[in-house]
Amino acid sequence: MKILLLNIWQDFPFNRNLLNDEEHEIWHVCDPNGLRYVRNYVSEDEVSGITLPTGEDPRELLMALQSVYREFPFERVVALDERTVLPAAYIRDVFNIPGPRVAEVEPFRNKRTMKEILAKKGIRVIRDLDPSTFESGAFTPCVIKKIDGTASGGVHLCPTLADYEKHRGDLAHGSLFEEFVEGDIFHVDGAFKATGIVSMPHAYISTCYHHYVLGQPVGSVGMEESPLKQRLNQFAHEVIAALPLREGIFHMEIIRTADDELIFLEVACRIGGGEVYRNFADVYNFNLLEFSIQSQLGLDPPLRELRQDTIAGWLMINNVDHVPGIFTGVHCDPLALDNCMYSMWQPRIGRKYESREQGFVKFSLRGKTSSEVSTSILELMDKIKLNSVPLPDAEKLT
Numbered sequence: 001m002k003i004l005l006l007n008i009w010q011d012f013p014f015n016r017n018l019l020n021d022e023e024h025e026i027w028h029v030c031d032p033n034g035l036r037y038v039r040n041y042v043s044e045d046e047v048s049g050i051t052l053p054t055g056e057d058p059r060e061l062l063m064a065l066q067s068v069y070r071e072f073p074f075e076r077v078v079a080l081d082e083r084t085v086l087p088a089a090y091i092r093d094v095f096n097i098p099g100p101r102v103a104e105v106e107p108f109r110n111k112r113t114m115k116e117i118l119a120k121k122g123i124r125v126i127r128d129l130d131p132s133t134f135e136s137g138a139f140t141p142c143v144i145k146k147i148d149g150t151a152s153g154g155v156h157l158c159p160t161l162a163d164y165e166k167h168r169g170d171l172a173h174g175s176l177f178e179e180f181v182e183g184d185i186f187h188v189d190g191a192f193k194a195t196g197i198v199s200m201p202h203a204y205i206s207t208c209y210h211h212y213v214l215g216q217p218v219g220s221v222g223m224e225e226s227p228l229k230q231r232l233n234q235f236a237h238e239v240i241a242a243l244p245l246r247e248g249i250f251h252m253e254i255i256r257t258a259d260d261e262l263i264f265l266e267v268a269c270r271i272g273g274g275e276v277y278r279n280f281a282d283v284y285n286f287n288l289l290e291f292s293i294q295s296q297l298g299l300d301p302p303l304r305e306l307r308q309d310t311i312a313g314w315l316m317i318n319n320v321d322h323v324p325g326i327f328t329g330v331h332c333d334p335l336a337l338d339n340c341m342y343s344m345w346q347p348r349i350g351r352k353y354e355s356r357e358q359g360f361v362k363f364s365l366r367g368k369t370s371s372e373v374s375t376s377i378l379e380l381m382d383k384i385k386l387n388s389v390p391l392p393d394a395e396k397l398t
Helices: 032-041 058-071 085-095 102-108 111-120 131-136 161-173 208-212 227-242 276-283 288-296 370-383
Strands: 002-006 025-030 049-051 076-079 142-145 155-158 176-179 184-193 196-205 218-222 248-256 262-268 311-317 325-332 341-345 361-367 384-390
Touching: 002 085, 049 058, 058 085, 076 085, 076 288, 085 102, 102 111, 111 227, 111 262, 131 161, 142 161, 155 161, 184 227, 184 276, 184 288, 196 227, 196 276, 196 311, 196 370, 218 276, 218 370, 227 248, 227 262, 248 288, 276 288, 276 311, 276 361, 311 370, 361 370, 370 384
Parallel strands: 002 025, 002 076, 025 049
Antiparallel strands: 142 155, 142 176, 184 196, 184 248, 196 218, 218 311, 248 262, 311 361, 325 384, 341 361
């Protein structure tokens, strides 16, 4: 099969159990670093690929692919991350390739569209605010948010009028203007097709906003059987049923207020960040990435019941001292013998990074109870230190 692979992850396409370059012909569309990593696994003369455009306009990529298609008439398009799922759908539309089309994928990418669809189905979503109400002098905490941001990019929490004034210019460029809802945040991840849906809720420890914007650790712990877990799963299933895509994977975020109300925050048709992939593959016995790839290839992947007797968790830490800087390793004070961390990923020693989000370490955990995993995450937060040195002025990234 001739496959066009859109991917910004440097470390994925080379797991041949998921997408075998000996079984398929693959044309890679990724950033320059991605192509360099591909060449670590495939000989130079076997690599075909182009650099992913940096702009948001899909027409830039579609124009580049016109000549690619004449040389390589791809039969399927595979996208792995939030930045590429919608461009992949545009490509399928333009070149008449089977798989999810723009009308199905766009409601999983455009936060305004997804809210409009779900609100009409009676699902509680974050309410939009009217900027004119602030002109009278009344102010309530609010959120200004890009309609297609990822990892809290373009999200501005505005607890004061001064914060609002600082970011109100984004509204003229299409950003959402929303109420601020206080509460606990959960993420629910899973897979779905016409025959059913499987999902697993996790409770955040801190939030992605704190991690990517404020440079603090963020963790997540799976939930034991409880009425709340059942409610979160049911809520997620209702959201997926209301949206147009009929097969794929999803990462959804839900707020639970102090009044015990569940409110939809956002959803994406891609694998969750952090160590969600490893949690599912290692602990819950379901490979979300494999399901997603097989689905996009039209291979009718099976839904598999998730393992329920073990709790998974993950943690990302990015508390480097120097931004921009150079990563020099991890320091950890002695951990308790029963700490349930079993896997760690860290950047290459000596890696240069420009922003804090580029210098993080990830941990995977598993245990018998949510309390056990939570305790282990909090211990890691307390005892892990990321070492760094400042990037010399002459080498600062541009």
